[in-house]
Structure formats: structure tokens, C-alpha cells
Amino acid sequence: MSETGKPISRIDGRLKVTGKATYAAEFNQPNMAYAFPVRATIAKGLIVSIDDAAAKKEPGVLSVISYKNAFRLKPMDMQAQMKAGAAFLGENLLPLQENKVHYLGQFIAVVVAETYEQARTAAYKLKIRYTEEKAATDLKSELPKAKKPKMFMGEEAQVNEGKTAAPLAASAHQVNHSYSTPVEHHHPMEPHATVAVWDSTDKLTLYDATQGVGMTSAIAAYFLGLQSENVRVVAPYVGGGFGSKGLWLHTLLVAIAAKAVGRPVKLALTRQMMQTNVGHRAATIQHVALGADTAGKLGAVRHHTDTYNNLTTFFEPSGKQSLVLYQAPVREVTYNVTTLNRGTPTFMRAPGETPGTFALESAMDEMAYELKMDPVEFRIANHTAKDPMKGHDFSSDSLVDCYRIGAERFGWSARSMEPGQQRKGKYLIGYGMATATYPGGRSAASVKVTMTANGEVTVRTASIDIGTGTYTVLAQTVADALGVPVDRIDVKIGDSSLPAAPLAGGSQTTASIHPAAMEACVLLRKELAALAIADPSSKLNGRRLDEISYADGKLVITGEEKKSDAYADIMKRAKRTEMEACATTQPVSGPGMTVPSALCTPRETPPEQNSDIKQYAFHSFGAQFAEVWVDQDFGTIRVKRFTSVQDVGRIMNEKTARSQIIGGVIFGIGAALMEATEYDKRWGNPVTRTLADYHVPVNLDVPPIDVHFIGKPDPHISPIGARGIGEIGITGVSAAIANAVFNATGKRLRDLPLTPDKLV
Amino acid sequence: MRPFKYSNAADPAAAITAISVNADAKFLGGGTNLLDLMKEDVMHPSELVNITRLKYADIEKTSNGILIGGTATNAFTANHERVRKQYPLLTMAILAGASAQIRNMATNAGNLNQRTRCSYFYDVNMPCNKRTPGSGCGALKGLNRNHAIFGWSEKCVAVYPSDMAVALAALDAVVHVEAGNQEKRTIAFADFHRLPGSTPQIDNNLKHGELITSIELPENDFAAHSYYLKVRERSSYAFALVSVAAAMSLDGSRIRDIRIALGGVAHKPWRATAAEKLLVGKEATMANFKVAAAAELKNARPLEHNKYKVKMAGDAIVRALSNAMNGVGYGMNAGLEAGV
């Protein structure tokens, strides 16, 4: 009977491939106008004047809005925002409230017109004068001004500073190198877009390409001075996010624009705006030192990161995995963070671990080579089953299996220790591997399940499917929890008016909403059972609740299959056309990424379902293996095959899970070989402006990817046993590839991406 | 995009007249380059005349070669049996460019007129002498990893991005154009594109109002020994870092005649004449290829970020020549092998 785990295809797949799934920009409204934002052309300074005379004369122009005439938003106040669940803006900046410019590309005005092209043409005609100040545009030259932040998202940011110097110096073997990673952009296929509709002066609907409807509603409501239940955010389908679809200025901008013209307004970002206005992964320079004894045991791990932020306290936490992986008596993880006048750095798929595993796992490979140990055996020799900082056991410990199974599937034993040994025609062939890891998070969530007397089931929660498969796996869980077929289940998500769920980020969606979905089904079955038990004409009449189980749309007395009562019959006899139950589950760690006020019927979650962070450390782990072919003349690198073995807890759907890992590996191939946004330090502008300059892998760059899951349910994170899966796939990939390049060529490349110019 | 006037030309004369009377008007081919530039406000013609319905979309045999229509698509041209058989170099070069979707839209004349991909050119807030003469060259002292190593000037260091044109340069193509009053002229391919000099805003020697009707390819005996090699940052759908069109005819192992052109290194397809001279009449050997490549690259003038191109171009010449010598990629599957 079990639907969970089956590789069924996405239930929303047909809608998507036939163009019937509506994305934010497709929610056209009667009488809708179009907004086109105007961006700053300097990286730092003040706007002195905005001459909009010519723009206003353009046909179709309805309004030109800037700091001079924009609706005043409620000012920033972190304390109050936290209370309102409105703290989590992409950048701590409000649109059009003042004349200050913090980075090139900042939205400083918006033109509203009858058509998109009219708005855009008029936008070209604005004449803006600035007084320019010297901007900070280059990481290396700004590092002397860097500060050491105390905290990162509630955790200590400087761990054991200075404590590894002595043990490193005393180590028989040391490696100590710097690794750098570039700015990367999320570039989801669907550009950010919002349609704002003021239903009345105090009620707003936003059709928004967002990863979190609840969060967007809370933030928009806060700054617009509305009740959050009066800001409905709708996002049934989202074409990728990767961390970039939090709340950025354009969502408030379009609300301001719609208010100004008294009409619904649509705003869609251009690809160029997506490089300056919706976040990026900041560049890092990482200094990693490892010390090991002659037996190959690590004695110390040091991981220092130089990076930058702007307009938030967020910075790329690339030391994260170095606090989790390997047994080493001392570890030091520190950060130096300066500020650049550059669009705001933000979360991007596996923030921290993506660049961080490149540095740590390259260094591990360098140490293995120094020790003349096999890189897999070196990692196994240093494996830890406990979180090295907290001392708790990991909630599941299968990393060694990942290494062994991966090595077997990949054929790792054919690798030679010495580089440059394997050649085919003009190609040098190399094998490389690395560890993957990502935290297993979980937040509070509410799910409501409704059943009609006709047997139709509807599941509702304010979660999001950013392309991951949320619709599908939720239907599978509910199918099992009620004993009804998947095709009778309608999943409604992506609407802030539904019961609260976390934003789709941090690989938490499945781990968070499925326990609540299951709990809601339990509640619903209990209510049905209560009706049956009380109903003299039911075969379950007078029986105890704990005797009753369920299957095939019926309640059944356990062990007495003939004694059953169909849900539909129970409801009909009780004259109920519809029944519903809403459940909230919340881990001990608290609501997490969910806006608490919108949770339904908060209930005590049983302790065994608590994902108890006081007893266990929740992490996913995996092993990545790559074979590369290097053309030495041209420095071109092709990944020829890839094996990824992952321990991510229970697999809810073999197909969508595999897709997540494949997507992650492809993301990693991009990061390893080609993705980079480059800036001209004279002006602070991104020079890679289009997807013809910012390369992501094409099909030909993607080899066959062999994905294998350990698949053991995590007994501690929730009764469902699934940890997240969206991000771990990318971690370790670039190190596995760089390590394979070393094995192929003997050249150690420590600066991503590994473009041909670096290898020739 | 700014508003513009749009029309479909009924015949060549009407198209040419419409363009000739308006200095701001442009022919519209597949639009894959021009429309992008208009969206980004780099170009803002006041009028577009669609010429894709004119009768220049075919490939014809002539007494001394073939005529490829100016409005024929890149895809049609690359896959045409005659081209595949007699000019596999052209097939390989076209198929190494852009994507299948773009090649289905792109026309041959549009391809010759496509503008540089220099990112400063595309960003209207940046200085660029090609876009705004006199504003300076953003790339000269900026990020110039993808820029020229030959023939650049202080005014402009851009490269011309076409793959197709590199093959056409090697094949000694001739561009046929038509102007008002049915005036016709031909432009030898080597004279079609220009070096930037002090007027980088002018990409080529086509005059305003001149319509490219066809491109002529003279007969040759290179078919069995030609190769287009493109080095790029990903396996397809990326502009060349460096590319080489190589073609030769052999008497046994002796080189009877040879053509070498480079892409991605200059403001126009770069005929490697120094290398060609050294190789004519010589044995086709790796050693000779290396000497010739070195001679060609001796005159390279790399910029701050593109020094890698010098070695890469040298190695690419050698590889392309050796593949051409060995007949790699010859036959009806020409092009499928294109690349490294």
C-alpha cells in the first residue's frame, strides 16, 4: 500500500509542460499597469536630482516614483520586525525612502505605464545626477578594514581563535593553503516578478515569485503598515529560487507603485537586475590548515574565511562543514568580514558548505596525497560519529557506508595515487572524491487535511514547491496516512492564507511539513473513528480507538478484516459532507523559519517527534566521486561520470529525490568549472551581464550521474524520518572535480571556477 | 525597448529604399542579435525592415562554386548537402556556434553583421567607443579576458564573435551586396570586416542601405582535409575563447595549399597568413605545424587578462591542422565532431 518512496512523477508535471501552471508574472489583472524599476549607475553616493520631465512626456506613463514622492514605509526596527516575523529581508534597505546609494544597480525609482515597453522606454529617459563617493568594490583591497563578527545567525562566529597554531606546528604533516571562490548568482529560470493588487486601502494581494508566502506576507504587511492577514501572498508555482527568492525591494516597490496609480501593477525583473537586486553568493578567500600525525590521524583543523557583506549581517559561512566533519582534537573556524558596495550577499543553495567544502575537501585531498594515503581511507580513518563541537551523536551515522558504497559503484580502486598516470588520446584522466554534508533542519509547520463524503481529500499548507516536488511527496504522505490513492488527493500550497509552513529554504520543507501532514491525518482518522464508535449501525460501534487501524479508505478493526467501515459511509451516516483536521508540529528548537502567528491549533508535539537537538546532531552526509578528462593543450575539463551516495534519511519519492541530487551535482559542476560573476573594480558593476557571459552547464557538460541513497529513515528527526535533500547534492562536488583534475594532471587548482585560462 | 516602425519588405528594392531613406533604419534578419541589443538600449533604430521573406534564402551552384543566400538560416546552410560535402569546414563552424534554436532563426547575413559580445559594449552605463564614440574603452584597462590579442587599438580591444565567419575567411568567400538602383558589388571576405583603428564604431565595410544578398564560396579541394576547432568554457553554447578554421589540400604528405583563420582573437576573423606561407609546399608534420603556429603567434599582443590566449591559439592551430590532415570530421557527419 505504501505510496511513500515510490518514484511517481510530479503530479504538477503535466500542468507545467502544458503551460497551465501559472507563475507570478502570469497573474494578469483587469486594468493592470506595468512598472519598470530604474537602477543606480554609481556604487556609492547620493542622488542629487531626478529629472523626470522627459520620462513623464512618454506615451502611456502613469507615474514616476522616487524617494521624493514615494509612499512612506514603516522604518526598519529589528526588534519590532522580529516580533512580527518580518526580520528576514533580503537586504536591510527599503525602496525609495531616501536618496542614498549603497551599490550599483540599487532601485532608485520606478516608472509605471500602461505597457511594459512604455514603462521601460520612459525609464531610459530619467536623468539622474549624483554626488559620487569612493566605493568599496574589491574584496582584497578592502580586507584590511574587515571586522570579526561575533555571531552568525545565532551561533558563535569565531570558534577557538588561535587555538590551532601550536598543534598545527607540532604536527608531523601539515597542509596550509588558500582557496578562493567567486561570486555566484542563483539565476533561477523564472525571473523574480510580482503582481500587486490593492483590494481596498488596507488589503493587498501579491502574486509573487517567492520561496516563502508566509514570510513575504509578514514583511510586506509590516512595512506597509497592514495586518499580515490582510496581505495575501500567492505563489502556486515557482520556477526555482535557490535562496534568491526571499523578500527583495521589488516586492515592496510594486506595492508602492500599485498604491500610487490605484491600479494593479506588474513588475518583472530583467536578467541584469537579477545580478544586482536579488542577492548573490559572496566571493570567499579561505585559508585552510590541517595537521596530521604519521598514522594519518588529524590533530587540528583550521578554517579561516575572508569575505564581505552589505546591508545585512549575513555573510558566506564557509567554515560550517569544518565544525562537523572529521575527528580532530582541535578545530578553529574564524571569519573576517568587510563591506563592499555591491548588491547584497545572501543564501545560495547550500550557503557555506558549497564554497566551504571546496576548500576543506581540497585540503583533505592534499593531505591524503602528502600522507600517501588513499583519500577515501584517509577520510574513513578520521570519521566521527559524533558532532565534534556539541558532542552529540549524529542522528544517523552512515557516512562510512557512503564512502564505501560510492567507491564500489564508482570503481575507485582503479585510481592511481600518483597523478598523470591515466591517458586516453589527448586527454589526461583523473578520479577525485569529496565528502558532502548539510545540516538536517526542521521548523514548525501546520497542515490541514479535508475529506469530503465523496472521498476527495485536500491538503493545505502555506508551503512552496520551487520545483522540488513538494506537491507530489505531500500527496504521497497523505495517501499513506489515510489509506487513499494519490489521485484522490488535491494539494493546495503557495498561499499565505493557508496554515503556516516554513519558507522553502534550508532543505527543511519535507522534514517540517510531513510530520504535520501525518499528524493531521491521525486527527482526522480519530474523528472518523469517534463517529463510527458512537454509531450503532457501524461495525466499529463500541470498539476501542486503539483497536482500529485503516486501509483502502476504511477504518478496520485490527486483525478482523471484515469489521470495517468506509470513511465515506461513516460521514454519510453522520450527515457530514466534509471533515477536516489541522495539526501543527514543532521541534524543540522552536518555530524556526515559520511565522508562528499563522500556525493552526498549536499542540504539544510528542517528545519522540521532537527532533531533539539537545540529544542529537542532525546532519546529512554523502560522498561524491568524479572522473574528469582534461585536455591539457586547452585546459578544458570534462566531467565524464559522477557518483553521488547520500544519507539523507528516508527517501519520500525516489524520482524527485534523485532529481534533487542530480540538480545539486549539476549546480556543483557549474560552480567547479564555469560559474562566476566578475566585477570591474573601477565602477563596481558586474561585467558578466547575461547568461551568455555567466555560464551554467549545458547538457553536454553533464555526464551520467549515478545517485544512490542509503535510505534509512532518521529515527530522531521526526516520525517520518526524512531530512532535507535540496542542498546537499551540490556540496563537495567542486572539490571532487578539482581533486580529480589534480589526479589527472598533477596541477592543484585552488581558485574556482576551473576555467581553461587557469590550466593552460 | 523603444518604439520603432516595422515593415515586411515585399521585394529587395523596397527593402533597400526603406533603409536608404532613413539613417536610423535597419534590416531585420532573424533578430537574434539586433533585438537583444535593442532590448538593452544599446541600439535604437527607429525602423526595422524584415527581409527574411525575400528570395535570398537558397543555396545555388555556380560555375565556380556556390552562392549561399543572405537570408538563408544558419541551420539550413550548415545542413545543406552541398555544403556538408564540399565545404564541411563551414558546416562545422556554424554548428559550433550558438544553439540549435538560435541557428534556426539566425540568417547568414545577420551572422556576418553580428556585433561584439564585449560586455562594456552591452552595458549602456559603461564607457565604450564602439557604442558611444569618444566615451573611452571600458575593456582596455578593465576585464579583458575575452578580448583581442591581434590588431586591436587603444580605442577598442573587442573581438568579433562569429564562428561562421572564421570559416568563410578561410574559404576566401566573397560577399555580394545590392544597393539602391539595383547597384551590385562584391566585397572580398578579407575586406569585409575591419580592424578597430580609430573608428571602432564601424564594424565592417558594408554601407548603410546595402543589402547582403549572398555569400559566394569558390570551389576548392579542401573538403577532405578541413577542421574547425573551437575552445570554449563549456561544451556548447558559448562563444569561442579561441577558434581555428583549418583547411588544406595534400599531395601525398606534402601541403599543396592551405588556409588558416582564427576566431576570438581580433576585431575580424584573423587569417594566419604568416603560418600559411610557412606551410605551403612543406610536409604536413606536427613539427612543421608547430613552427608555423609559433610564427603566427609571435606577433600577438595580449592584454592584461588574456595572455592565456597566446598559448591556447598556438596549440589550437596545431591541433586543428593535425585534425585537418587526418581528415577528422569529414563526411556527412561533419560538424557533429566539431570542437575540441
Ligand SMILES: Cc1cc2nc3c(=O)[nH]c(=O)nc-3n(C[C@H](O)[C@H](O)[C@H](O)COP(=O)(O)OP(=O)(O)OC[C@H]3O[C@@H](n4cnc5c(N)ncnc54)[C@H](O)[C@@H]3O)c2cc1C
Ligand atoms: C545566446 C547567444 C549565443 C550565441 N553564440 C554564438 C556562437 O557561439 N557563435 C556565433 O558565431 N554566434 C553566436 N551567436 C550569434 C548569432 O550567430 C547571431 O546572433 C546571428 O547569427 C545573427 O543573425 P540574425 O539573422 O539573427 O541577425 P539580426 O539580429 O537580425 O541582425 C544582425 C545585424 O545584421 C543586419 N542584417 C541582417 N541581414 C542583413 C542583410 N541581408 N544585409 C545587411 N545587413 C543585414 C541587421 O540590420 C543587424 O544589424 C549567439 C547569439 C546568442 C543570442
Ligand code: SF4
Ligand atoms: S573593447 Fe571595444 S566594444 Fe569593448 S568597451 Fe572597448 S570600445 Fe567598447
